[in-house]
Amino acid sequence: MSNTRKQSLYEILDVSFNASPDTIRHAYIKAKNAYNRDSLAAYSLYSAEESKDILSEIEEAYTILSDVDSRKKYDDSHGIISSDSYNSSYRSSSVTFSKNEAREEITSASTEYQSSSTTSNAPTATAGNMSHIDRILQTQESKSANPVMKNYLKIESQKNDPEMEERINKCENVSGGFLRSVREYKNVTLDQMIDILKISKNYLTALEEDQVEKLPANVFVRGFVIQYARALKLNHEKVSSSYMEFLKNKRPSL
């Protein structure tokens, strides 16, 4: 399948770059169950042989991501900062504003998380399953809608430049330079961005300065740009598709 986009190990297991070992383990079990020989989920779309190939990809992804050292090595070689440092700095950055503020800013995404988790003690099989859903939601979405990000939004409202707002709204012709100007407009420093995204400084600088030859494979760049856009509360779909178009023109070979 030469044409299709190569998946990162994280995509194979459908987890985010900063997924905890527990989340990865759960995702692995679910993925394995899905393509299992007896599974009702896969047999009608994939042949036995195809399922076997998918299962070996899943095994490979899990073998690497479940081992601290090999995950770190994989992350390092793709410009992702490993999950351990993520956890500790995440905690430290979330205490930079008061509890009241955090309570005020709780989004419905986290209400949703609470809503399902409040019932997770209910004596039905469903309750257990819903908590899996919560976990997925929490890892994939809630972190981006987290108070840490909200903190930046407050800063954002202190400035008002109609021309910039218009550009942000349109998200057209997105380049690394554009992303940097939005970050600066929103008063977010490069270090803060590194702290939120867990992407190495080299890659982030290369991204912002449009030194495209220094960037990793497209599949990773796309992931970075989505996270970058989310952190600045931009429309990440618009931003990533526009940026990838830009990247493809600049670096057609990859």
Added chain:
Amino acid sequence: MDHNINTKTEEETITSTSIHQESKLLGSNKSSYKQILAIGGGKGGVGKTLVTANFAITLARAGAKVTLVDLDLGGANLHTCLGVEMSSRTLSDVFSSDIENIEDLCAPTIVPNLQLISGAHDSLNAANLPHAQKQKLIQRLQQLKSDYVILDLGAGTSFNTLDFFIAADVGILVVLPEPTSIENAYRFIKSAFYRKLKNIEHQLDARELVDKIVEKKEELGIKTPADLLSAIENESSDLGGKVRLAMNEMNLKLVVNQTRTGTDAEIGFGVKNVCKKYFGINVDYLGNLEYDSAVWQSVRRRKPLAVEFPTNPLVATMQKMVGHIVAEQAEKIKNEKSYE
């Protein structure tokens, strides 16, 4: 009778809070902002009507104004379980007569805040609507003065069913933990995928590009809809991104009904996983509904489960699913507002 109206469960309170939050966000725009939920699934007898009726009751009890539309054109029966006499006016009147106001078709039900538009029981032709009539009906439905419009779709993958499913803000698929049901659900998703692709090709002016890619299918190694999405992205990230976004706007949700074991309930995760890989689109697994004989008892008594057995655990499970959808929609409105 509405036994449960004054004692809200925790799940209901959450849904109410989210609905309240939505109203607050929407302010004076509220009347023009309605959510359309469509419930389908490909196969007959999987519990679409169970989910439709009880989701609608949950929303109505949480304070939303809800209109249920029986779009099982040809096999309409939602009125039976909501204690509504088959009304003299049905959906067929939208097409055949000079109904000015679609509200005139709505009949009140035993649940306050919940009204029903009965299906076209009398017209076999209604099951095969011409495109213009479908568009007219969809427009009319968008004019309804309701917070939520819930469409109960028929079985199968006719263009009728698919077009209503695609037009909705949220598409809920109900399946049973059985091979035939899952196969039909995939067939349904596949049909919806290509129907939607056809629609957006036109809107995005992407037909030429898609045709070009489809012609070179073998050469490019495209085996699945997900491969096709990637190939479009490879040709044009901008267009590809838009197509992928539009596909995910179907906002697919999955309910596995009549589960008897933990393995049955797990199937939902498998389907979610496989859909992401095969179709390249996200399916949100809402959860499972355990097999419960109270369901057929309530059908016999021609009362929705939430009315006949309000304390049944399945009712709480469905309330939780609704809470999840409402909270997600509230978040979506919030994000849209922040882009404005």
